[in-house]
Amino acid sequence: MGSFNIHPDFQNEFSYATSPLDPEEFRRQGHMVIDYLADYYQNIEKYPVRSQVEPNHLKSHLPDSAPYNPEPIENILRDLQKHIIPGLTHWQSPSHFALFPCATSTAGFLGEVLSTGFNVVGFNWISSPAATELENIVMDWFGKLLKLPGSFLFSGGGGGVLQGTTCEAMLSTLAAARDQMLRKIGRNNIGKLVVYLSDQAHFSFQKAAQIAGINPSNFRVISTTKDDEFSLCPNSVRSAIIADVEGGLVPLYLCATVGTTLSTAVDPLGPICNIAEEYDMWVHVDAAYAGSACICPEFRHFLDGVEGANSFSLNAHKWFFSSLDCCCLWVKDPSALIKALSTKPEILRNQATDSKQVVDYKDWQISLSRRFRALKLWLVLRSYGVVNLQKFIRGHVNMAEHFEQLVAMNKRFEIVVPRKFSLVCFRISPSAMNQNCKILSTEEDVNLINQKLVESLNASGHVYMTHGVIGGIYFIRFAIGGPLTDYRHVDMAWTLIKDHADALLKAF
Amino acid sequence: MGSFNIHPDFQNEFSYATSPLDPEEFRRQGHMVIDYLADYYQNIEKYPVRSQVEPNHLKSHLPDSAPYNPEPIENILRDLQKHIIPGLTHWQSPSHFALFPCATSTAGFLGEVLSTGFNVVGFNWISSPAATELENIVMDWFGKLLKLPGSFLFSGGGGGVLQGTTCEAMLSTLAAARDQMLRKIGRNNIGKLVVYLSDQAHFSFQKAAQIAGINPSNFRVISTTKDDEFSLCPNSVRSAIIADVEGGLVPLYLCATVGTTLSTAVDPLGPICNIAEEYDMWVHVDAAYAGSACICPEFRHFLDGVEGANSFSLNAHKWFFSSLDCCCLWVKDPSALIKALSTKPEILRNQATDSKQVVDYKDWQISLSRRFRALKLWLVLRSYGVVNLQKFIRGHVNMAEHFEQLVAMNKRFEIVVPRKFSLVCFRISPSAMNQNCKILSTEEDVNLINQKLVESLNASGHVYMTHGVIGGIYFIRFAIGGPLTDYRHVDMAWTLIKDHADALLKAF
Known part of the structure; x- marks a missing residue:
């Protein structure tokens, strides 16, 4: 595999003869990976939110057995960027509105990092x-x-x-x-x-x-x-x-x-x-x-x-x-x-x-x-304090309320179930369908156009949402809670939803 | 609590108003924690291997409710060092020979760090x-x-x-x-x-x-x-x-x-x-x-x-x-x-x-x-290559063989079960007991002195081992596999074991 050339420093198989946890090598590579991740967050909006790869994407890019000789971290990070990143669905993307949020944060991340660093096995007290x-x-x-x-x-x-x-x-x-x-x-x-x-x-x-x-x-x-x-x-x-x-x-x-x-x-x-x-x-x-x-x-x-x-x-x-x-x-x-x-x-x-x-x-x-998972909660609670944690959550709920209002004010859409937290359940309304069609559309037609809408939005790469079916109604779930999500992402998503819905309604 | 003074920068509760995952703040704190952990590995031999704290150690040092206001990472790391570190049993210590190893490595650590950073939820392919x-x-x-x-x-x-x-x-x-x-x-x-x-x-x-x-x-x-x-x-x-x-x-x-x-x-x-x-x-x-x-x-x-x-x-x-x-x-x-x-x-x-x-x-x-656990295995296999992974494992097995020979050559000790991998099962032998006692010691006496030996070694803080009972015999398990363990740690442990056994045999 062309991408698996051995770095000259690694020709010597005895490079790691001493220890797999040499503190200075740990420090060097650790800083490199922190920068890699900080850059990742900085650039996260450039990637399609939902991965757009086809099944068996990785198989064609990776060898079929483990390397005999060691490879430098630089090569591994290069392959990560080139082959793994396109295969990720970016859960920390500010435009990930699918399922429920799975939010990290600087404090939550660092708690896990410290836990992994200590790597203690806390099965009993001692x-x-x-x-x-x-x-x-x-x-x-x-x-x-x-x-x-x-x-x-x-x-x-x-x-x-x-x-x-x-x-x-x-x-x-x-x-x-x-x-x-x-x-x-x-x-x-x-x-x-x-x-x-x-x-x-x-x-x-x-x-x-x-x-x-x-x-x-x-x-x-x-x-x-x-x-x-x-x-x-x-x-x-x-x-x-x-x-x-x-x-x-x-x-x-x-x-x-x-x-x-x-x-x-x-x-x-x-x-x-x-x-x-x-x-x-x-x-x-x-x-x-x-x-x-x-x-x-x-x-x-x-x-x-x-x-x-x-x-x-x-x-x-x-x-x-x-x-x-x-x-x-x-x-x-x-x-x-x-x-x-x-x-x-x-x-x-x-x-x-x-x-x-x-x-x-x-x-x-x-x-x-x-x-040692408690470190994460300890860091989250202390780093942000109750005041900011409440603020983050209220921020997400307020954004959801804002989105709900945008939907409610637009006659082509309807809210399917009243919002309680930061999830908005909506769909293209049957009345919008009927305005566009010469014959009265069936409930199946309404479900179908909403299914097409969510598929077309996700295929765009600009947002990711998931659907639900409740009481026979197919609807779109818009869940807010990402650590990087702000009003502008909600507004961009709404514009995109309207545009894709318009196109679908015209074609129906 | 005196140790929970608010850093001046954090008096303003709106410090985190924007995002809990600001890339530049992530970068700054991330580098700080990498250095903290690299220093931890460098100093790990200074800490007692098995924590020496008494039950309820932390309760007296931490407040009984979460802070309302945020606290800076510097304060949290200071408390970590002061209160948490003494309560850790250091599984990555080169003198941790208890149970089985739970080894991390630079590559394993970085795999987990990347997984936590991406924080994707891989329940299904999409x-x-x-x-x-x-x-x-x-x-x-x-x-x-x-x-x-x-x-x-x-x-x-x-x-x-x-x-x-x-x-x-x-x-x-x-x-x-x-x-x-x-x-x-x-x-x-x-x-x-x-x-x-x-x-x-x-x-x-x-x-x-x-x-x-x-x-x-x-x-x-x-x-x-x-x-x-x-x-x-x-x-x-x-x-x-x-x-x-x-x-x-x-x-x-x-x-x-x-x-x-x-x-x-x-x-x-x-x-x-x-x-x-x-x-x-x-x-x-x-x-x-x-x-x-x-x-x-x-x-x-x-x-x-x-x-x-x-x-x-x-x-x-x-x-x-x-x-x-x-x-x-x-x-x-x-x-x-x-x-x-x-x-x-x-x-x-x-x-x-x-x-x-x-x-x-x-x-x-x-x-x-x-x-996304696969990242860890991918990094471990590529960073070390098969050649080094085999070498690490053989290194541990060779150290165990060396320790086994030291035990076998010393008449006060015996190997309890033949060694197969990197675990040595040994004890103070009944014959050593009998040489020291005027009356023939019972199997209970032999078990008791070995129990005292492992307790005294662990209480020293210099090593950590655990015991087992097999076929009625109480023995000491010496398991090698830490990422920082070398021959000198094995030799130091052996010297300590002999010294503590001598003292116990004399006192018996």
Whole structure:
């Protein structure tokens, strides 16, 4: 491969004879990569937001086996720029409005960098006491910011843990709930356990339940309606539970959502938790995206009722500037988690654990090994302070409100679901279609033109958005939350949307 | 708190009004943190290897809520140095000989830094095509280096995936095996499924099986013996399986190990896989630590028989310089994984997925979101080349051999289990005890003095080792694999061990 010529300095295979972590070489290459990334952010608007490559793009550019001889970092960065960058969808681009944000920040980035540099494995307290204790501390800090009830904090007998993703948080708490119930009703009754979720809950929950060995025929997916703004109806929950109990099954776990993926619907936590309590069920609140907004007093009411839940999670890597991955999970009863997930091998035995004075986080999660993720949250909270974190979030919400107004004022478009946070759900309206067509257009026609619109926008490379289908309506999701996004990007996107819609309406 | 004075530049709460990812501020702070870490490596020998703090060390130094106003990076780094560093157990210290290595390297670190900088979420191909394709490519590169059979590679119909930890790899493959079996025998028979492991298998496997809903009374822990060097005996495996089949149970999954945690025992893969095949069972090979050594031809024979297994994993973050976390999992039949772990929500629907030309890694793992871990392996393989990676591993093995010789030549000590890789298992010998005592010492006395030895060494701060108990014998594990470890650290550790043992023997 022409691009893999060996740099003259690297002809000698003994270049790295001493150490793969020579501090001076680390320093030299580290500075180089920091500059590379700073330049990347500076130039990020020049790249197509959604990668425009075809499948098997890389295969044609990279060799089919690992090099025998070492290669200099300069060559690797050159190949990165030439071959990898075109294959990236740029999640930090200010014009990335797809799915939900996955925001990094200088502080979140540096927290991860320090964690990777120390590279400690914080599975138990002794393996790095500060990793565990900083996590205890920042999880209480964050819980207080969210005004979680004291029972979710270490200071109140509960506690928080940093996991990778919401999927892990769901699976861990589900295993805790399941084993707690099976201790009561007997292991052999695993087939009777039932889990409940709305048809708007994140699809990862069904996957978690499947991994946990819950019979898929016992997944109760409860329908939501437009009238309820796609939130769970407590009466429907109760009916489903009663039917199962009457059928000899055992209600186990309900997954409620604050800010659903499709349309940021919010389930009514209070009424749902009350019902669950009657049936001795575990309630988990998934606030993966919207939870972060609840550090602002004006959004906190969306968490009302969380005091009745057993566990609560949000992804700090989504909208809390903490870079992937960083899921914050709080539980009221850590002992339920620990009973399901603890291991006590002799090789990890140590005095601190025996003293029961410390937290061993390996017993709060699926995996044994764990990174020092608390550094990220610590840096984010300290570098920006509560004041700026609220400001960043309000900035995104204000931009979404601005975008929503632009859409609402334009008769060719309509808002599909009322906006709550920084996601706007919109589409080309049926009336715009009818104005343009001689015959009345069908709902399929409307869906089709909106599908064409999102495809044409994404193919332009100037923006990236994703779609959703709710109540049979195909719509476009415009999610704001990138660390570099400003009003001008929102306005540019809006201009582009109008232009592409015009062209499509004319051609229809 | 005195240490939390606000830097004058930060009195203005609007400092970050524009963006949490301003490229020039990113550059300035990024360089600062690179220098901080380079200095950390330069000074790492000055710190106690195992943290010497008491429980609740940090609580007394940090405030109990998050700061309202932002704080400058200089203050945060100062607190890091003052409060966090003393609470770290320094896994990259050249005198960290505990557990197994968790080695980073300049290349592994930079791969993670780039991944965090791009912060793409590679759950499916379109979300960042290069993240998926580079993973496909490097997993085939690595598989070829290990001389895995073609059936484990993408080029041969199988394929590799980067997960966080071995626990995840075990749980993912177990869910695949379980669902495959339940499709045959019916969902209601989950209580009949049996899993098999040796008493030396990693304790995480039982946890994974518990999470997957396998009844703990169906975990068959097969005893190993000193005569077999603590490897699984095929006859014992067969007997256990036959007993279960006769009892109406269904053998499902066997976890074999290449390089057990306690003593690096290697299970005989060929005979075990042959038995498992007769009973239509899934065999997973866990080579978390020792797998990396198999890129050297002289160690490859330990993988003989892997061609009969269904899946194989190793942790590149242990002994392949890839920084936490990076577990490499190869499977022969990706469709089994996909059937158990796939989700097809409308919101992720895209043309590339519909075309079936691409890999969507979300269907190969527990979580949806995933980091761009392939960059780490790509940088490690290219920066060092196969030649240096083999040299690093051989260097560690040679140092372990050197240490083993020092132990073997000293009559006060003995080797407990023959060394295979870079772990030496040793103890103060019973004969040394008897020379020092007037009455013949018991096995408990010998265990006790060795326990005191490891505690006294670790309390010195100069080294960190962990212990194990095998066949009733308490011994010390001396694991080499740190990126900064050299002969002089091994020799210093040996001098320290002799001195502490002398003092203990005299006092006994």
